[in-house]
Amino acid sequence: MVAMTLDEPLTRPNDVVPFRRIGVVPSASMLTGAAIGVLWFWIPLIIIIIGISSIPSVVGFALAAVVFIYLMRGVEWMERIRSEAVFGFGIPVPPRKLSWYNGFQRWAHQLWLDVSNARFWKAAAHHYLRLTYDMLASGVALALLLFAFVGPAVATAIDRSDAEAGLWFLSPPLAWLLAGVALIAAVAIIVLAPALDASIDRWLLPPSATAALQDEVSALTDARQGAVSSAQTERHRIERDLHDSVQPRLVSLAMTIGLAQTKLDTDLPQAKKLIGEAHDDAKSALVELRNVVRGIAPTILSDRGLDAALSSVVQRIETSGVPTSLNVHLPRRLPDEVEACAYFVVAEALTNVAKHASATQAVVTVRFDETADALYVSVFDDGVGGAAVNADDDATGLRGLGERVRAARGTFEVSSPVTGSTIVTAVLPCAS
Incomplete structure (x- = not known):
């Protein structure tokens, strides 16, 4: 499994950032979105058209599909940032299914998981629905403003020159009256229309x-x-x-x-x-x-905590000839199951380094993120690389670590190219 990169929670306590359905910022966001949408609206559609027209060539269709998937994933990320910055909703991020393969197979499988997930298409529908609405609302407001400033002048000019040739049905007094109504309506749209933008965000961005x-x-x-x-x-x-x-x-x-x-x-x-x-x-x-x-069950872990337990592991590994640096940032004791899982990840990973990596150094980093309420564990070595999670039923080592992390509802990743250097990473949630 891999850790998420674009799916970090963009949430804040609702009592810190109040909801903003209308105001200067939502109105500016709507007008900016409409201006950008005039050009951007067509780019994903063009990619879809190119992909459909390239189906016989397969390669062209595959390239267009990959570009579209990455584009929509980036759009979803930007839309969540925009929603949080503009409205302050703190909308929860839907879980993203992650591939359990490695290498190219993992990349291709992750693309399939993304495009076959309802979250992907909800995000795409949200983007286009909001973009279309912003362009329509802003276009109507612009047309009303244009009439409010130009209509009375045109009606007055025609009335003075030739009443029979122009807007004979719109007298200057009526034009000024309609201009005032148009101006009020335009301002009302600009001020109030973003409330529907907020409703669209609340409807399509959260998980069902x-x-x-x-x-x-x-x-x-x-x-x-x-x-x-x-x-x-x-x-x-x-x-x-x-x-x-x-x-x-x-x-x-x-x-x-x-x-x-x-x-x-x-x-x-x-x-x-x-x-x-x-x-x-x-x-x-x-x-x-x-x-x-x-x-x-190491006794030192329960008695003295994760820092002391990992220090003993590092000392044991250094005696085998692999200099190891340990960086631990823990503000407090964590739940027993989290500390145990982190301990075994580091211990097994360092054992593999000592036995198989032929490394000259290793670096262990254990960091608690209070914002995400998660423990980040990574073990780096500059050895030969090529480590992989064995799928054999009797296999231990990295496969066992992955299963242990899964049991703790965490994510586990091994990056070990054959060119060298290996990074074992685990993210362990600490919330009960």
Whole structure:
């Protein structure tokens, strides 16, 4: 999964920024939108026409479709900024479905998810409906203003020159009266028409109740699936660690003690030597067992917090020969599940760096964003790159991290081109 870039919430508390349906700013926005729309109105339509006419060539249609999708995504972003700046509504941003693939397949799949989502077409309909309304309202207001300033002069000139040749049905007194009415109507349109702009924003920009409920259900389903997969992956990891490290050590310990028992009566020095070896094996088994337990629930994390726990991880990685910088910005303790998820993301990512990356340095950044109420975690290394999320059912590592982050309803991204350098990024929501 990837983090959103154009979908940052543009919301503020309603008691800080009052709603502005009418006023100087909404009127200026409507007139500016109408002036821009005279030219801009046709550009997306031309792209659509070019795309439809290029269907036989496939390539031309694909290029036009890509340009149109990116154009409408940018338009939606600008419309939300305009709505917040002009009206101060703080309209919530509908959730955007994100692709779970990597590379080019992820890019192409993301385009399909965008264009097949009702949010995309609601945003396009909103843009054109508001643009058309602004041009019509501003055009009518301009025509009324033109008549208000020019009509009486024309009627007076015609009345003085030749009453039979011109506007014989519009006498100068009636023209002045109509000019006054036109001026009042034009001012009323300019002042009051933006209220309908605001209604259009409130109608089409927010997510519908049904769509919001469906997205929430999908998010919960995805989080549940991530939790189940994460638990399964974690179980496999624990089984692997116990089988590969602790179990052989305990078997060796039992065999050494058994040999020592046979030597107690016949060869006491050899028995003492074997007991010493068994003692060493027991201490090694305890160390390996502590490592397994640390991978399940590190004590330092619950006792001293995320900063101290990550410091211990960084120290352990530096002993393996990879200099690592740690930057932690946490104003307070976070929920236990968030801290645990962030800890395992950093620990597993650094373990991969030490084992596979051949890196000369690594940088860990953990930052809490109070505005978004989310924890941002990133791990960078300058190694060989080429890391990928393995889709194998028995795979661990990055795939397990992605599932753990999904279970926390966060987003997980791995950027690792084959040319080198890897960035593992996770965004974890902290709200309950």
